[in-house]
Amino acid sequence: MPNLVVVGAQWGDEGKGKVVDLLTERSDLVVRFAGGNNAGHTLEVEGRRLVLHLVPSGVLHPGKQFLLGDGMVIDPGALLEELDALAGAGLEVGPAVLRVSVRAHLVLPYHRALDELREGGASALGTTRRGIGPAYEDKAARRGIRAGDLLHPERLERRVAAALEEANLRLAARGSRALELEPILAGLRAQGARLAPHLDETSLAISRALAAGRSLLFEGAQGALLDLDHGTYPFVTSSTTVGSGAPLATRRVDGIIGVSKAYTTRVGEGPFPTELVGAAGEELRRRGREYGATTGRPRRCGWLDLPALRYAARVSGLTALALTKLDILAGLERIPVCEAYELDGARLPDGAFPADGEDLARVRPLYRELRGFDGSLAGARRIEELPGAVRDYLAMIEREVGLPIALVSTGAERQQTLIRPEHLS
Ligand code: IMP
Numbered sequence: 001m002p003n004l005v006v007v008g009a010q011w012g013d014e015g016k017g018k019v020v021d022l023l024t025e026r027s028d029l030v031v032r033f034a035g036g037n038n039a040g041h042t043l044e045v046e047g048r049r050l051v052l053h054l055v056p057s058g059v060l061h062p063g064k065q066f067l068l069g070d071g072m073v074i075d076p077g078a079l080l081e082e083l084d085a086l087a088g089a090g091l092e093v094g095p096a097v098l099r100v101s102v103r104a105h106l107v108l109p110y111h112r113a114l115d116e117l118r119e120g121g122a123s124a125l126g127t128t129r130r131g132i133g134p135a136y137e138d139k140a141a142r143r144g145i146r147a148g149d150l151l152h153p154e155r156l157e158r159r160v161a162a163a164l165e166e167a168n169l170r171l172a173a174r175g176s177r178a179l180e181l182e183p184i185l186a187g188l189r190a191q192g193a194r195l196a197p198h199l200d201e202t203s204l205a206i207s208r209a210l211a212a213g214r215s216l217l218f219e220g221a222q223g224a225l226l227d228l229d230h231g232t233y234p235f236v237t238s239s240t241t242v243g244s245g246a247p248l249a250t251r252r253v254d255g256i257i258g259v260s261k262a263y264t265t266r267v268g269e270g271p272f273p274t275e276l277v278g279a280a281g282e283e284l285r286r287r288g289r290e291y292g293a294t295t296g297r298p299r300r301c302g303w304l305d306l307p308a309l310r311y312a313a314r315v316s317g318l319t320a321l322a323l324t325k326l327d328i329l330a331g332l333e334r335i336p337v338c339e340a341y342e343l344d345g346a347r348l349p350d351g352a353f354p355a356d357g358e359d360l361a362r363v364r365p366l367y368r369e370l371r372g373f374d375g376s377l378a379g380a381r382r383i384e385e386l387p388g389a390v391r392d393y394l395a396m397i398e399r400e401v402g403l404p405i406a407l408v409s410t411g412a413e414r415q416q417t418l419i420r421p422e423h424l425s
């Protein structure tokens with residue numbers, strides 16, 4: 001099995017969980033490399049529905065190892081809650097299975113308080129309110145608290161005290177109450193005692209796995225259009241969501257798979273050229289059951305946006321696409337797809353994706369309509385066996401984005417997936 005990176009090619013929620021779960025079967029070591037508990041995916045364990053935010057999607061596969069990498073921000077309480085929920089469902093995820101980087105940053109109570117406070121104000125971005133942005137801000141300001149600090153009580157106290165002083169100034173400036181140091185430290189001591197056996201030098205685990213010829217899977221979070229550098233700034237998350245975030249010399253990566261729905265969704269604020277408002281948007285949301293896994297918010301829905309997908313392919317360095325939720329479009333007579341944008345009356349050239357959100361919010365999507373297809377996707381075992389109109393839809397995407405489709409998902413079940421292994425690397 002090749003070394004693969006899987007990232008979102010839209011605004012997150014593309015169905016990466018299912019793709020990663022399937023590819024985990026073929027991998028030895030799974031590494032999540034960025035983001036925190038703003039992400040979310042749902043798992044069925046022994047008939048119980050569990051929503052995981054930090055623990056990687058493939059955790060149900062026995063005999064694999066999972067790493068939470070250097071670039072992540074980890075809320076220690078949230079991680080322990082997930083481990084407890086998994087244990088409650090009969091799945092003990094011990095330190096040998098889940099390793100957590102000593103270099104990952106921690107999300108602390110003052111980060112959540114700051115996120116909440118800002119989201120209540122006029123400049124809300126529609127974040128998940130999990131404290132992700134403020135934790136990455138502290139990291140960039142060089143006052144972040146890292147998971148490795150949990151192993152050194154004296155350093156932890158000193159560093160949290162200094163960071164809290166700053167955070168309390170920011171809270172006070174917005175008229176909010178200061179947080180007290182001692183309860184935060186008490187919480188961290190208890191959490192640290194439980195997490196200590198999981199803490200590790202994860203880059204060493206990665207290079208040892210490579211040297212031993214084991215195969216790696218790097219799991220991205222969110223999607224290219226939410227990337228801090230390349231996304232629809234400022235309506236983005238605060239981390240790297242594109243392929244380059246994977247901590248591995250690029251020559252060791254065999255493929256970067258971008259996951260895209262057969263249509264588009266977005267949660268939170270920000271421009272969304274193909275958004276359907278009113279009844280048409282409601283209808284797509286109802287069909288696709290489009291509600292956020294982390295916050296339960298209804299997702300904004302729209303048609304597939306090829307200029308955005310081409311852009312995502314470019315900035316993520318994609319080598320192939322995985323197309324999910326194709327079944328949701330079954331039964332439509334015609335399927336509109338945005339093939340280009342028009343801005344101020346002129347068609348934008350191929351490859352253009354406006355950098356400024358105010359311009360992107362003003363573009364007019366130019367649609368092409370494709371033949372719809374009926375509900376008979378279930379019988380196909382290979383992509384080549386899908387109905388002609390579906391193959392036309394897939395071929396159009398491959399041609400327009402300039403990438404092969406390596407995987408197609410036609411339903412929630414594992415077996416409702418058609419893979420072309422030759423395009424995975
Ligand atoms: P934050 O990551 O919570 O700071 O939120 C910033 C933006 O990213 C908001 O628009 C969120 O809705 C969006 N976002 C963060 N995580 C996810 C995700 O896993 N799926 C979809 N959108 C997300």
